[in-house]
Amino acid sequence: MAEAAFGVQLRQSRQAAALSLRQLATRVGYDHSYLSQVERGQRPGSAHLAQLCDRELNTGTTLTTAYQQAQRAQPVPQPPAAAYQLQPLRHPVEQAMSADLLEAVRHGLVDSYGQARPEEEWNAVVADLAVAFTTTPPGELLPELTAHLQLLPAERSAGRSATHAVLVTELSILVALTLTALGQSRAAGRWWWTSRTSADSSGERLAMSLARGWEASGGVTGSRPLGELLTLADEAVALGIPVDDAAETSDGVVGGRSGCLAQAYAARALVLAQQGSGAAAWKAVEDLLTVTDETAGDHQTSGLFDWPAYKVHGVEGRVCAELGYPAAGYVVLERALELCPPGRLVERAELELRLARCLMVDGEVAAGLALAMRVLVELPDQWHTHYLYDEAGRVLSAVPGKELGRAAVRDYRELLGRRPYLNRSVGSGSSSAWSQG
Structure with a gap:
């Protein structure tokens, strides 16, 4: 196989440089298990990976040339997107919505x-x-x-x-x-x-908390004023805290009291971190950890309103990246990736993008860009979302000014411009109090 030939060349070059697989992975910003699959011919690699390895292993253009030859030696596969377009059925959104x-x-x-x-x-x-x-x-x-x-x-x-x-x-x-x-x-x-x-009309304080907490955290990815989002998050916290004479029960709202409070504290932490209010953001993270101590649940079957440990660590990691603590971010985000089920493709991609941002904050620009580009390239288009590109955009915003002229930065900026989710039209006729983001 052509892929195997490139993998063999990569392994030989790495061994000649006396580097372990994990050491090379760290230098080029790729996961070591992915590199292992490339070396064994189970994954094709990429031109960008070949260029990075050439640079780190001092092999000139040997690996880049090997990769190009490997690509020429095999028939060009039909892109999944093109194959899908040949089907008579339209996208489910266009068909039913x-x-x-x-x-x-x-x-x-x-x-x-x-x-x-x-x-x-x-x-x-x-x-x-x-x-x-x-x-x-x-x-x-x-x-x-x-x-x-x-x-x-x-x-x-x-x-x-x-x-x-x-x-x-x-x-x-x-x-x-x-x-x-x-x-x-x-x-x-x-x-x-x-x-x-609807939540307000129900009289259920937890429902009111849930609605406000999710709206606040969802708004962080858009253009809504942070002050407005913080008000929503504060209201969510206040409504989630038990009141002696309140008539509601936690069983009536998805996630229960702990889930509602977890969402409220998470939203508050994210908004405060984005405002640069470090002490208050860390306090919100501590509150989040407190209410989720007993709500770990099953990572495999957890839903949107549940708070398994990997989700909590993901919030911690984003706050670390936002406030400039990459070392702590590495620890919690690596732990989150260990716990996050393999099938949660978007959640894992978002966690890796937060890790990429920590690398950027830590001055590891090449590694951060390589990791972020790999995430966007390898994730199938149907999983690309506004949330994913918000995380990816934060990686770009962390590039130091003196590094903006890098070719890899230009390539990454171009990749960010794709946004395939914008082509999945759900029609027109909707309006809102704030403009389209």
């Missing part, structure tokens, strides 16, 4: 009537969708969310207005996050409003 339909569903939540589902069944639906959010590309998840939302008005007609409002809150959060993932910030803004309004 539009923002206009979503908007009609949103207004219909209080106008239509039908057969109600048992409360336990609705709770199971929300839990399943929360897991699907972490394991399903957003373009495929949106039609399923819409189908369930069309059935929700029946809950109000069945006389369960509080239950109805909490369900609308939870599903609206999922819709808002999914639309944001697809770059539809205007439509998402309408659904954030719906989640807060």
Whole structure:
């Protein structure tokens, strides 16, 4: 195999330089297990990897040439995207969804009537969708969310207005996050409003906390004022803290009290870190660690509203990168990657981008760029989201001014311009209080 020939050349060059696989991986900013697969011919590598290895191993253009020869020696595979376009079916979003339909569903939540589902069944639906959010590309998840939302008005007609409002809150959060993932910030803004309004009408303090906490953390990736987001996060914390005369129970809201408080503290930590308020951000991280001590759960089956350890470490890592503590960031982010299930592709990619940002902050510009580029290149397009590119953009923003002329920086900037998720249109007709991001 041509791939094996390049891998053999890479291994021989590394051994001649007296470097271990892990040492070379550290220098070029690639995962050592990935390099191992390249050397064994199980992965093709890339031109960028070959160039980096040539530089670190002092092999001139030997590896770059070997890689180019390996590519010429094998037939050009059809790109997955092109193969997909040959199929007669359109993308699920285009086939089953539009923002206009979503908007009609949103207004219909209080106008239509039908057969109600048992409360336990609705709770199971929300839990399943929360897991699907972490394991399903957003373009495929949106039609399923819409189908369930069309059935929700029946809950109000069945006389369960509080239950109805909490369900609308939870599903609206999922819709808002999914639309944001697809770059539809205007439509998402309408659904954030719906989640807060529904939560407030339910009388459930935890539902109110959940809506505000998620809106605050979701807003960090957009252009909303940080002061506005901090107000939402502070309200989320206050609403999540037990009140003696409060009538609500934690069982009525997905994630329970600990999950709502965890989201509130996480949102507060992220906003404060972005504002540069180090002491307050670390205090919020400490609060997050306190409320998640007993909520680790099963990493494999955790959903959006759960707080397994890798998710907590991910927040810690982002705060470390934001505040300029790369050494601490390495520790918590490596631990997060150890714990994060292999199937959580986007979550793992976002964690690696935070690690890349720590490398940049630490002055390891080449390694940081190499890691970030690998993440964006290797992750299949259907998993590319607004959140992913927000993390990737923060890597670019950490490039020191004197390094901006690097060819790798220009290549990375060009890669950031792709944003394939913007091509997954969900229609038009949505508007919001803030402009499209």
